[in-house]
Amino acid sequence: MAAPKRLLALALAGPLLLSACTTDSSEDGSGQAGSGGDAGGGDLAVAVVTHGSAGDAFWDVVQNGAVAAGEDLGIEVDYQSDGDPQRQAQLIEAAVNRGVDGLVVSMANPDALQESIEAAVGAGIGVVTINSGGERSTEFGAIGHVGQDERIAGLGAGRRLAEEGATSVLCVIHEPGNVGLEQRCSGADEGFGGSFDTLQVDINDLTGAQSAITSQLQGTTGIDAVLTLNSAVAGVAVEAAADAGSDAQVATFDLNEDVISGIQDGDIAFAVDQQQYTQGYLPVVMLKLYAENLNTVGGGQPVLTGPGIVDADNVDAIADLASAGTR
Amino acid sequence: MGAVVVFVFFAVQSPAFRSPRGIANWLDPASTLGIMAVAVALLMIGGHFDLSAGVMTGTTALTVGIVAVEFRQNLWVAIGIALVVALAIGFGNGWLVTRTRLPSFIVTLGTFLMLQGLNLGLTKLFTDTVTVGGIDDVPGYATAEWVFASRVEILGAEIRVAVLWWLLFTALATWVLLRTRFGNWVFATGGDEMAARNVGVPARRTTIALFMTTAAAAWFVGTTLAVRLTSVQANTGIGQELIYIVAAVIGGCLLTGGFGSAVGAALGALIFGMTQLGIPYLRWDADWFYFFLGAMLLLAVLANRLVRRYAEAARR
Numbered sequence: 079m080a081a082p083k084r085l086l087a088l089a090l091a092g093p094l095l096l097s098a099c100t101t102d103s104s105e106d107g108s109g110q111a112g113s114g115g116d117a118g119g120g121d122l123a124v125a126v127v128t129h130g131s132a133g134d135a136f137w138d139v140v141q142n143g144a145v146a147a148g149e150d151l152g153i154e155v156d157y158q159s160d161g162d163p164q165r166q167a168q169l170i171e172a173a174v175n176r177g178v179d180g181l182v183v184s185m186a187n188p189d190a191l192q193e194s195i196e197a198a199v200g201a202g203i204g205v206v207t208i209n210s211g212g213e214r215s216t217e218f219g220a221i222g223h224v225g226q227d228e229r230i231a232g233l234g235a236g237r238r239l240a241e242e243g244a245t246s247v248l249c250v251i252h253e254p255g256n257v258g259l260e261q262r263c264s265g266a267d268e269g270f271g272g273s274f275d276t277l278q279v280d281i282n283d284l285t286g287a288q289s290a291i292t293s294q295l296q297g298t299t300g301i302d303a304v305l306t307l308n309s310a311v312a313g314v315a316v317e318a319a320a321d322a323g324s325d326a327q328v329a330t331f332d333l334n335e336d337v338i339s340g341i342q343d344g345d346i347a348f349a350v351d352q353q354q355y356t357q358g359y360l361p362v363v364m365l366k367l368y369a370e371n372l373n374t375v376g377g378g379q380p381v382l383t384g385p386g387i388v389d390a391d392n393v394d395a396i397a398d399l400a401s402a403g404t405r
Numbered sequence: 406m407g408a409v410v411v412f413v414f415f416a417v418q419s420p421a422f423r424s425p426r427g428i429a430n431w432l433d434p435a436s437t438l439g440i441m442a443v444a445v446a447l448l449m450i451g452g453h454f455d456l457s458a459g460v461m462t463g464t465t466a467l468t469v470g471i472v473a474v475e476f477r478q479n480l481w482v483a484i485g486i487a488l489v490v491a492l493a494i495g496f497g498n499g500w501l502v503t504r505t506r507l508p509s510f511i512v513t514l515g516t517f518l519m520l521q522g523l524n525l526g527l528t529k530l531f532t533d534t535v536t537v538g539g540i541d542d543v544p545g546y547a548t549a550e551w552v553f554a555s556r557v558e559i560l561g562a563e564i565r566v567a568v569l570w571w572l573l574f575t576a577l578a579t580w581v582l583l584r585t586r587f588g589n590w591v592f593a594t595g596g597d598e599m600a601a602r603n604v605g606v607p608a609r610r611t612t613i614a615l616f617m618t619t620a621a622a623a624w625f626v627g628t629t630l631a632v633r634l635t636s637v638q639a640n641t642g643i644g645q646e647l648i649y650i651v652a653a654v655i656g657g658c659l660l661t662g663g664f665g666s667a668v669g670a671a672l673g674a675l676i677f678g679m680t681q682l683g684i685p686y687l688r689w690d691a692d693w694f695y696f697f698l699g700a701m702l703l704l705a706v707l708a709n710r711l712v713r714r715y716a717e718a719a720r721r
Binding site for chain 2: 132163192257
């Protein structure tokens with residue numbers, strides 16, 4: 079008799095305690111007045127909704143960029159993400175209902191987001207798209223796009239591998255269903271022009287990815303370069319090449335500390351860097367300019383943040399920035 | 406009870422959450438999840454799991470997309486073919502479970518992995534990429550959109566039609582469970598299969614029918630996805646099967662079978678939808694979402710157990 083009541087009290091008290099904590103922190107934080115509703119009165123509120131999964135190092139840097147821009151410009155920035163396109167659309171709708179002034183959206187799957195982005199534009203909210211999906215950005219009514227053209231980036235990586243003297247490339251895709259990754263590989267194939275294979279691995283199972291790359295290197299003779307599309311996969315690709323007794327060089331997309339030390343040690347030839355920090359930072363600036371001065375940036379063309387190449391020549395300058403979470 | 410607590414908790418702190426548009430917003434994830442959770446709850450009451458239920462929503466959505474876009478068929482033809490595919494998979498799951506006596510956990514895990522591979526492999530084979538798009542350019546789209554993806558205005562808010570389907574399916578499942586002979590068979594099969602057989606319950610047919618029901622629900626949700634989003638990714642639905650089970654368990658289903666309700670599962674889905682969008686409405690750090698969800702799962706299950714013990718004690 080007493081037990082259910084006690085539990086009920088606990089169930090009610092838990093959330094209330096939590097809510098007490100959050101009210102405190104938001105008061106000494108950005109000083110927002112109430113939650114949701116209109117965020118008017120000169121203070122801009124921007125919501126960033128991406129398709130990155132929680133805990134992905136790449137998107138952490140995007141989030142850092144957006145938050146830093148918010149602090150620098152005195153704008154309230156809120157970051158949310160979900161890899162499922164339908165749930166991403168629902169998060170966008172939630173931001174619109176909350177009455178934000180600006181919206182930053184990554185468009186891995188433009189079709190699925192079309193309705194919710196157009197609804198945001200219709201509600202008078204400035205929208206900037208980031209990362210992929212630049213070709214549909216204007217059509218949906220966004221004021222600009224900040225990102226890397228995946229095909230062009232892939233093309234650059236392929237050409238560079240050819241310059242490095244590679245003859246046969248293995249391109250490792252780490253997320254089934256990600257169109258951007260497919261575009262990178264096909265761009266690299268085009269730029270490289272030689273023998274080209276792709277391999278599908280799972281980013282959530284890096285040991286499995288390592289053995290898959292090892293067996294591919296052992297099974298297919300002549301592969302002398304491995305191109306990974308994620309910095310964590312680059313790390314295991316280096317180990318896999320060693321395990322397989324292969325001399326294949328490793329090149330990758332995106333940076334992390336392992337990739338940087340890999341480049342410094344000569345284990346990794348180069349990394350294609352799309353400077354995702356700017357994909358978080360710039361849209362907040364663009365939305366401020368738009369809200370206060372109706373400025374738009376890019377003239378209807380995407381603002382490209384990459385590809386930049388990080389190799390032995392420039393890696394030392396970037397190393398500290400990467401460990402600070404901004405590269 | 407749990408649903409009320411969660412609603413009050415978010416509604417007190419966020420006016421946008423409790424506004425009609427906000428409600429329409431969080432009813433949306435609850436509805437598609439709820440349709441699946443109700444079917445999964447029936448299966449769990451019947452004593453089985455279906456780990457392939459999540460990826461099957463992807464399989465049916467991709468089937469709809471590929472048949473309609475790549476084979477230039479009317480969208481309704483594609484939707485019909487996807488239903489046949491889903492029912493065949495459901496029948497296969499049920500048949501294997503009843504024939505081999507293997508745990509349904511193992512059988513459907515196998516199905517899950519095979520479907521995951523097929524979804525990716527076949528999509529790339531037919532489209533040369535990992536998504537199927539352009540579903541809205543196919544004949545039959547307008548009527549399909551009306552059935553699966555339109556909006557209905559209620560109290561100034563545009564509610565997705567999936568919410569109405571969810572209510573309908575929950576009512577239907579409740580009626581079947583409580584008022585029909587099939588419902589009795591489901592409880593009997595899940596409670597004690599041998600005893601059920603001895604009193605003449607066709608346990609094997611019941612089990613197969615339940616797996617086919619889950620598959621049909623996956624077809625409905627998959628079609629809704631395909632029609633609404635107009636493009637489908639090859640990795641759609643992976644990982645959702647556990648969320649369906651979470652919703653059913655929050656709603657009072659026992660992992661051992663023989664107990665639970667459709668309404669409970671629907672409420673479990675409602676709690677999930679409110680939490681999923683309540684966190685962004687409160688502008689909390691979404692990194693903690695799964696922690697919150699897990700804590701809620703434990704609390705809900707503990708509360709259910711205490712309530713049931715209390716009810717049983719009172720009955721004596």
